[in-house]
Amino acid sequence: MHLALGFTEPQSRFNLADVTTEAKLKDGNYIVNGFKSVVMNGPNANKIIISTRTTGKQTDKDGITLLIIDANQEGVSLRNYSTVDGRRASELTLENVKVSSNSLLGNEGQGFKLLEDAIDKATLGICAEAVGAMEVLYKITVEYTKTREQFGQPIGKFQVLQHRMVDMFMEYEQSKSLLYMATIKNVEGSQDAKKSISGLKYQVGKAAKFIGQQSVQLHGGMGVTDELNVGHFFKRLTTIISIFGNTDYHLKRYSQL
Numbered sequence: 557m558h559l560a561l562g563f564t565e566p567q568s569r570f571n572l573a574d575v576t577t578e579a580k581l582k583d584g585n586y587i588v589n590g591f592k593s594v595v596m597n598g599p600n601a602n603k604i605i606i607s608t609r610t611t612g613k614q615t616d617k618d619g620i621t622l623l624i625i626d627a628n629q630e631g632v633s634l635r636n637y638s639t640v641d642g643r644r645a646s647e648l649t650l651e652n653v654k655v656s657s658n659s660l661l662g663n664e665g666q667g668f669k670l671l672e673d674a675i676d677k678a679t680l681g682i683c684a685e686a687v688g689a690m691e692v693l694y695k696i697t698v699e700y701t702k703t704r705e706q707f708g709q710p711i712g713k714f715q716v717l718q719h720r721m722v723d724m725f726m727e728y729e730q731s732k733s734l735l736y737m738a739t740i741k742n743v744e745g746s747q748d749a750k751k752s753i754s755g756l757k758y759q760v761g762k763a764a765k766f767i768g769q770q771s772v773q774l775h776g777g778m779g780v781t782d783e784l785n786v787g788h789f790f791k792r793l794t795t796i797i798s799i800f801g802n803t804d805y806h807l808k809r810y811s812q813l
Contacts, residue, residue, distance in 0.1 A: 560601035560627075562592035562648050563671060570801040572607070572671055573617045577650065579608035581657070586610075586623060588631075588653040596799075598646025599636040601627050606650070610665055622667035624659045625650075641795040642788070676753050679800045680739060683760045686796045687731050689789045690763060693771040694724040696786065700775060717774065724770050727763035734759050751813040754806040761803035764793040 568574035577590025588608055595604065604625050612619030625632060631653035634646040662670050698721055701712030711717055738752040746752070768790040772779035780787040797803065 558597060558600045558602050560595050560597045560604045560646075561674075562595045562598075562604050562606040563675070564593050564595075565591060566593050570805045571615065572675060573620065573668060574615050575607050575609045575620055576614055577606065577608045579610050579621055579623060579655070581610070584657050586621075586655040586657065586660075588623065588625070588650045588655055590650050592648040592650075595634075595646040595648045597644065598627075598634055598648060599644045603627060604632075604648065605661060606648070607667060607671055612665075617668045619665050620667045620671065621664050622661035622670060623655050624661055625653060625655055629653065639795060641792040643795075675800055676742070676750060679753055679757055680735075680742060682796050682799055683731075683735055683738075683756050686760045686764050686793055687728070687735050689793055689796075690724075690728045690731060690767045693767050693786065693789050693793075694721065694728055697721065697724070697771045697774050711774075720770055720774070724767045727766050731756075731760050731763045748813070751810055754801075754810040754813065757801060757806040758803050758810060761797045761806070764797055768793045 563572060564570075565574065565576060567576070577588065577592065579586040579588045586608070588606070590608065592606060595601075598604065604627055606623055606625060608621050608623055609619055610621045627634065631651045633649045633651070635649075636644060636646045639645050661667065698712070701717060701721070702710050704711050712721075734752075734756045738749070738756040741749040741752045771786050772790055775784065775786050778784055780790070782788075801809070
């Protein structure tokens with residue numbers, strides 16, 4: 557059983573409450589119409605959880621309802637495509653899709669809190685993945701500079717490049733420390749748990765861009781080839797930067813929480 561989550565729409569950016577997909581209750585079934593973009597794992601999913609609006613205005617937090625639909629039922633169409641990091645996603649179109657009220661996740665009109673909590677936990681998960689990728693990148697870059705020779709000596713002996721690798725290490729360590737802190741606060745249910753997650757995502761986004769770019773540059777042109785894992789990690793980190801909110805979004809969210 558594969559699941560996917562359809563929660564983003566073209567106009568919503570990273571605002572989970574900005575939902576135009578409608579679900580109207582009729583004779584014990586919800587009739588769903590709308591569109592979801594960037595449904596990760598959509599091509600493989602048997603069932604898809606979607607956020608719909610049953611009441612309220614477009615950006616109201618109240619009135620959002622989560623429904624579970626079958627990926628192959630009538631009225632559901634997927635346009636599948638590959639993402640830059642080699643994974644798969646879908647654009648989901650819903651046209652008069654009949655969904656039983658038994659497929660309601662949680663309570664009607666109260667799905668925002670469930671969705672926000674799930675996205676926060678998912679943000680922690682991909683930040684942990686990013687921290688692991690950054691660790692691998694800086695370590696293999698350091699090892700490479702010990703073997704790549706120029707002007708009769710390893711390039712790792714050049715002080716300017718040593719400074720760059722130290723900066724990579726510092727960005728990684730800061731990200732790892734914030735990951736530990738945000739995870740602990742989330743598990744303990746601290747009042748500032750959400751704020752710590754946004755702070756973490758901002759730092760991870762900044763560090764991932766820096767470490768990824770430095771790794772590619774220090775490896776030279778082959779850093780972006782398929783033969784080396786450097787390029788693959790760089791593409792994955794580039795994708796993670798935008799998943800569940802980019803640096804600008806989380807910096808603003810951090811300042812508002």
